[in-house]
Amino acid sequence: MKTKMHRTVLGAAALSAFAFAAPVLADEDAELIVNGDLSIVTKTAAPAHLSDSLDEILSGWRFRNDDTQVMQMDDFDNPGMLGADVGLDQFAAVMGSEGKSCADCHDGPESLSTVRATYPKWNEAAGEVRTMQMQINDCLTNQMGAEAEKYDSAKMLNFEAMLAVAARGTPVNVAIDGPAQSVWETGKELYYTRFGQLELSCANCHEDNYGNMIRADHLSQGQVNGFPTYRLKNAKLNGIQSRFKGCVRDTRAETFNPGSPEFIALELYVASRGNGLSVEGPSVRN
Amino acid sequence: MASGVKPRVKVPKSAAAGGTITIKTLISHKMESGQRKDSDGNVIPRSIINRFTCDFNGQSVIDIKMEAAISTNPYFEFDAMVPEAGEFKFTWYDDDGDIYEETKDIAVA
Numbered sequence: 103m104k105t106k107m108h109r110t111v112l113g114a115a116a117l118s119a120f121a122f123a124a125p126v127l128a129d130e131d132a133e134l135i136v137n138g139d140l141s142i143v144t145k146t147a148a149p150a151h152l153s154d155s156l157d158e159i160l161s162g163w164r165f166r167n168d169d170t171q172v173m174q175m176d177d178f179d180n181p182g183m184l185g186a187d188v189g190l191d192q193f194a195a196v197m198g199s200e201g202k203s204c205a206d207c208h209d210g211p212e213s214l215s216t217v218r219a220t221y222p223k224w225n226e227a228a229g230e231v232r233t234m235q236m237q238i239n240d241c242l243t244n245q246m247g248a249e250a251e252k253y254d255s256a257k258m259l260n261f262e263a264m265l266a267v268a269a270r271g272t273p274v275n276v277a278i279d280g281p282a283q284s285v286w287e288t289g290k291e292l293y294y295t296r297f298g299q300l301e302l303s304c305a306n307c308h309e310d311n312y313g314n315m316i317r318a319d320h321l322s323q324g325q326v327n328g329f330p331t332y333r334l335k336n337a338k339l340n341g342i343q344s345r346f347k348g349c350v351r352d353t354r355a356e357t358f359n360p361g362s363p364e365f366i367a368l369e370l371y372v373a374s375r376g377n378g379l380s381v382e383g384p385s386v387r388n
Numbered sequence: 389m390a391s392g393v394k395p396r397v398k399v400p401k402s403a404a405a406g407g408t409i410t411i412k413t414l415i416s417h418k419m420e421s422g423q424r425k426d427s428d429g430n431v432i433p434r435s436i437i438n439r440f441t442c443d444f445n446g447q448s449v450i451d452i453k454m455e456a457a458i459s460t461n462p463y464f465e466f467d468a469m470v471p472e473a474g475e476f477k478f479t480w481y482d483d484d485g486d487i488y489e490e491t492k493d494i495a496v497a
Contacts (some may be wrong), residue, residue: 176413178396178398178412179412179463181461181463184394184416184461187394188392210490337459337460337461
């Protein structure tokens with residue numbers, strides 16, 4: 103680590119002598135293989151609904167620097183796996199007044215391996231689009247008699263991390279037609295709406311300028327296939343909608359809250375932009 | 389006992405006699421520094437892992453003293469020479485007196 107940093111500093115000094123100090127960029131051609139045997143699709147053709155705007159979609163993993171990329175290639179080095187482990191314990195723990203655990207109804211996380219890739223999803227009985235967290239809360243309150251968890255709470259993200267591991271490597275495939283379509287359209291409109299004093303829409307950074315630097319940040323496509331994400335900056339798992347909130351805040355706008363109808367619609371739309379990428383959570387990002 | 393503490397260790401199952409192996413260790417721990425205050429302004433008491441050791445067949449491999457500025461879930465990666473088959477013993481010492489232990493056997497191929 104120390105020698106590597108030393109080398110980078112020397113490299114930057116050498117470059118500046120030639121008057122072009124390029125920032126240390128990620129290796130966008132690297133391939134992600136977890137634990138030496140699980141290949142993750144981090145680059146693929148864009149889904150049909152994006153044909154006007156993007157040719158290919160890229161996981162955020164490709165935009166991170168070498169050290170961060172390597173952390174996600176081994177489960178022991180991936181701090182997000184700690185959350186997934188706790189999620190497994192929570193899965194087996196009895197919660198609520200009914201004296202039931204998740205494991206009483208579900209045959210282990212493997213039986214839920216399609217969940218992460220297909221949510222947010224239309225729920226016919228409830229007549230609404232539900233994110234994973236809404237569905238988990240439905241189980242907690244209606245089946246187990248437990249208290250609902252707050253949106254993007256640590257416990258909720260541990261559940262999500264566990265479900266992401268169960269689905270890891272499978273392609274994201276959220277449905278955008280049928281009854282979910284109107285919500286998806288709302289999400290699409292939000293994605294292209296400029297917010298805040300800086301008047302930035304999601305698309306301004308993540309569609310028009312991915313790969314470029316916005317000051318010190320290397321802009322990705324803003325894909326959510328890697329969530330929940332362990333961020334080195336706050337050393338914990340982060341949820342999709344909390345991340346949206348951080349982005350909208352950075353445009354100097356009043357933000358929507360995690361769990362709000364706007365963010366649920368946006369989550370569905372952004373997830374659909376990643377249709378075809380592998381589920382890779384819990385991912386490691388900066 | 390601090391909650392959610394779980395040691396994890398990764399050691400190869402076998403090594404060449406006299407060969408060098410890489411050991412990775414991680415313990416989930418909140419590593420509360422003792423410098424922070426809660427929402428009522430009261431200092432949150434320090435609670436960290438203050439020492440980590442690794443022994444091989446009773447012989448010290450590494451002995452680390454840790455301070456309050458070390459972040460949550462401390463991770464150590466180090467190399468060790470394996471002269472013979474035996475057992476690695478890892479020990480973490482918590483501020484509250486708890487000791488967490490983990491052992492791994494290694495064969496010589």
